[in-house]
Amino acid sequence: MINKDKLDRVLKKVDRPARYIGMEINSVKKDFKDAKVKFVFSYPDIYEVGMSHLGLHILYNLINDREDYLCERVFCPWTDMEKAMREEKLPLYSLESKEEIINFDFLGFTLQYEMSYTNILNMLDLAHIPFLSKDRDEDFPLIIGGGPCAFNPEPLADFFDLFLIGEGEERTLDIIDIYKEHREKGYDKDEFLKTISRLEGVYVPKFYTTDYNEDGTIKSMTAIEGAPSIVKKNRVRDIENMYYHEKMIIPYIETVHDRVVFELFRGCTRGCRFCQAGMIYRPIRERSPQKLKEIAAKIVENTGYENISLSSLSSCDYSQLEFLIKDLVNEFEEKKVGVTLPSLRLDSFSIDILKELEKVRKSGLTFAPEAGSQRLRDVINKGVDEEDLIKAVSYAFKEGWSKIKLYFMIGLPTETDNDLIGIKELSYLVKELFFNRPKEEIRGSFKLTSSASCFVPKAFTPFQWIGQDSIEEFKRKIMLVKDSIKDRKITFNYHNPEVSYMEAIFARGDRRLSATLIRAFEKGCKFDGWGEHFKFETWLEALAETDIDGDFYALRKRELDEKLPWDFIDCGVSKKYLIKEYKRAIIGELTDDCRDNCNVCGIDNCEMRGVKSEI
Amino acid sequence: MKFRIKFNKKNYLKYISHLDLMRLFERTFNRIDAPIEYSQGFNPKPKISIASPLSLGIESEEEWMDIELLEKVDEKDFIKNVNSILPSDIQILETEYIEDNTPIAALINWSVYEIYFLLLEDKKKIELENIIEDWLKQEEILIERYRKKGRNKILVTENIIELMKDIELKSLKNNEVVLKGKLKIGESGTLRPRDFINAFIADNNLNIDIDSISFKRISQII
Known part of the structure; x- marks a missing residue:
């Protein structure tokens, strides 16, 4: 256990000390010494962000439900806390037992976005754990990674002992079980890693070597020591009977999402071509309404939360949504518990459902057309047209909403200036729809926010081969849109293209980038996802000092036959399908929703073929 | 009800x-x-x-x-x-x-606090008790603090001698000091323990570990 007096001294100096104390309702405190296997779960960002992550609540309870095992938490200390900890020489510790991280068997990081990578290094440094897997013997925790970014784990390959590719809940327990056996009969790190490298969905980077061509592309990746040459992703087969969390830790401080959260379904059938989640989490798997009600009742009872949020990639696609919502609202109305649905889409958008949900409060509505023109929306296979938007927005206005948000991406493949002007035109159209109504019908004050992010091509999408726009081009395009919007009621926001450039480097990077990450950390990069901490100049220096050409990773268009760093992973969707989708994208051809028509993406045993939403 | x-x-x-x-x-x-x-x-x-x-x-x-x-x-x-x-x-x-x-x-006019800190110089019990006694004998103890005035914050000087009573040295062991006392709270004036201890330390030129100061409210009385 760490020195509590030191901790007390540190906590007195920092902002929001409740981030660092644990002790929340529903947190689990076991006897540290008694646990056979000790796992510490980390979301490499601050407490408020990490505690809003659904995966944490699932894994935390999953492991702690096993008597022998213990799972605790650690987040990235904010800069004031980090400074105070370093001054007092206080090592990174877990929230529950206040135990040094180094004393755990596993340190698991969830990899949600690339710009959190330097935080991982910062946390290892604060924990006095060597960065490189090869420098860590049996006395150090095994560093394990999972989450969406684990689908291209290569930039982190030197740091992690193993990755879980895909849905981790079932495999995590298998790994801990095997670890326990190995510990009981004399543990050898290499032996253990060798054993688990045979499991489906486990990637042990040290058992793979990479050779490069002279032009810097990958020549070959070779599995050694009997590791499989292709790593298949983990996939939960029986979602209905899969483990679910009955409790959620209730933070003292307000977090990003302070409510009951659980999954409505996994996967998505839409096939938007830019969307990594839509590809890697296939096939779609729904929970039954009965199951969802059972889960909701349990978590509400155990938390006292006043809001339930059903999470999925596209809520309106749930096949019995109307039935479920009516049921849930009826069930919880008396307890003053509200129900919300994120990720509504404007095509299958049903305002009636929203009316059911938002009986009291009319918050803003968000739509994501993603692109300004129909041509470009077809390129990305966003099966939405202007007619859909007009219908949905008009109806929303009629029902009393007056604040709308529109989300777009800039830098999509084949984009022209005309497509960009479409962002302005769509924004103006929405404004006209609000005001071009009889005066007596206009209620509330109109406000439209159009936001544009800079497109980052991701692994395992049909756009994994394309080159990202340069920073200069992004800036030109942003200014083009910004200058075209001259209306006080419309606000145009945009993301920093420099962040998106760095994100693109790591999203499709390879093992050579680990040196750059270390260099960037040493030069002070951390919390890169937080605007005020992102230091682009420092990143450019780190790239230069480690001989890495950022443009090679971010801007270069790949040939279809190039070996990609993540090709050794089988995400279920075939490369053949991604190539087909890429080609269709360029000519603007739409692909059906899988519920309408199977597109032969390569996923085996897909149960949701032809199951349509009733609304 | x-x-x-x-x-x-x-x-x-x-x-x-x-x-x-x-x-x-x-x-x-x-x-x-x-x-x-x-x-x-x-x-x-x-x-x-x-x-x-x-x-x-x-x-x-x-x-x-x-x-x-x-x-x-x-x-x-x-x-x-x-x-x-x-x-x-x-x-x-x-x-x-x-x-x-x-x-x-x-209903509440006084809060009873215990205040802990670590001395970085050696002092005998009797010395500290004398320091406290002499300090409290003064007609006024002035502190500066920010007060809200409308939308602005202004620095005001305030005499806090009436806002404290029964201040005593509760214990002194290995240079660890615990003071105990009643500080005013409520509509007729409030003295925050942090302001109290800062004034006590500064007025008496005590060499202490600032980061060691901690407070505990023992009770609240009429």
């Missing part, structure tokens, strides 16, 4: 703020379905009022809170149910139904 609750706040939970504490009680009362009265209006809030909110980082053995109930609850059950949900470092100690309508905050 008014229901008065005495509770504590200890150890690490001194690091949760007043607002966090209110949210914790709100949720906990909801979970046991306590018949709490809600305010009227657009955003109904349960009627919970805490007598004198603690600053972040201060422990307390005695906090007071009034809640409005729509119907009587069994006090023993209430305490048992609430405490089973609350963390072990925040627990209800006593409850009482109150006929008098005076809000709890208006």
Whole structure:
């Protein structure tokens, strides 16, 4: 256990000390010494962000439900806390037992976005754990990674002992079980890693070597020591009977999402071509309404939360949504518990459902057309047209909403200036729809926010081969849109293209980038996802000092036959399908929703073929 | 009907703020379905009022809170149910139904604090006691602090001698000092323990470890 007096001294100096104390309702405190296997779960960002992550609540309870095992938490200390900890020489510790991280068997990081990578290094440094897997013997925790970014784990390959590719809940327990056996009969790190490298969905980077061509592309990746040459992703087969969390830790401080959260379904059938989640989490798997009600009742009872949020990639696609919502609202109305649905889409958008949900409060509505023109929306296979938007927005206005948000991406493949002007035109159209109504019908004050992010091509999408726009081009395009919007009621926001450039480097990077990450950390990069901490100049220096050409990773268009760093992973969707989708994208051809028509993406045993939403 | 609750706040939970504490009680009362009265209006809030909110980082053995109930609850059950949900470092100690309508905050005039710090110089017990005695003998002890005036903050000088009483050295061992005393709280003036100790240290030129200072509220009295 760490020195509590030191901790007390540190906590007195920092902002929001409740981030660092644990002790929340529903947190689990076991006897540290008694646990056979000790796992510490980390979301490499601050407490408020990490505690809003659904995966944490699932894994935390999953492991702690096993008597022998213990799972605790650690987040990235904010800069004031980090400074105070370093001054007092206080090592990174877990929230529950206040135990040094180094004393755990596993340190698991969830990899949600690339710009959190330097935080991982910062946390290892604060924990006095060597960065490189090869420098860590049996006395150090095994560093394990999972989450969406684990689908291209290569930039982190030197740091992690193993990755879980895909849905981790079932495999995590298998790994801990095997670890326990190995510990009981004399543990050898290499032996253990060798054993688990045979499991489906486990990637042990040290058992793979990479050779490069002279032009810097990958020549070959070779599995050694009997590791499989292709790593298949983990996939939960029986979602209905899969483990679910009955409790959620209730933070003292307000977090990003302070409510009951659980999954409505996994996967998505839409096939938007830019969307990594839509590809890697296939096939779609729904929970039954009965199951969802059972889960909701349990978590509400155990938390006292006043809001339930059903999470999925596209809520309106749930096949019995109307039935479920009516049921849930009826069930919880008396307890003053509200129900919300994120990720509504404007095509299958049903305002009636929203009316059911938002009986009291009319918050803003968000739509994501993603692109300004129909041509470009077809390129990305966003099966939405202007007619859909007009219908949905008009109806929303009629029902009393007056604040709308529109989300777009800039830098999509084949984009022209005309497509960009479409962002302005769509924004103006929405404004006209609000005001071009009889005066007596206009209620509330109109406000439209159009936001544009800079497109980052991701692994395992049909756009994994394309080159990202340069920073200069992004800036030109942003200014083009910004200058075209001259209306006080419309606000145009945009993301920093420099962040998106760095994100693109790591999203499709390879093992050579680990040196750059270390260099960037040493030069002070951390919390890169937080605007005020992102230091682009420092990143450019780190790239230069480690001989890495950022443009090679971010801007270069790949040939279809190039070996990609993540090709050794089988995400279920075939490369053949991604190539087909890429080609269709360029000519603007739409692909059906899988519920309408199977597109032969390569996923085996897909149960949701032809199951349509009733609304 | 008014229901008065005495509770504590200890150890690490001194690091949760007043607002966090209110949210914790709100949720906990909801979970046991306590018949709490809600305010009227657009955003109904349960009627919970805490007598004198603690600053972040201060422990307390005695906090007071009034809640409005729509119907009587069994006090023993209430305490048992609430405490089973609350963390072990925040627990209800006593409850009482109150006929008098005076809000709890208006009843309290003094807070009793223990203040701990580490001396970086050797001092005998008698020396420290003399320092305290001489310090308190003065006609005025002036501190500077920021006061809100409208939208601005202005620096004011204030005499705090009337805002403290019964200041004593509770213990001195291995240079660890514990002072005990009553500091004024409420409408007739408030002296925050942090301002008190800063003045005491500065006026007497004591060499102490600033980061070691910690406070504990022992009780609140009329």
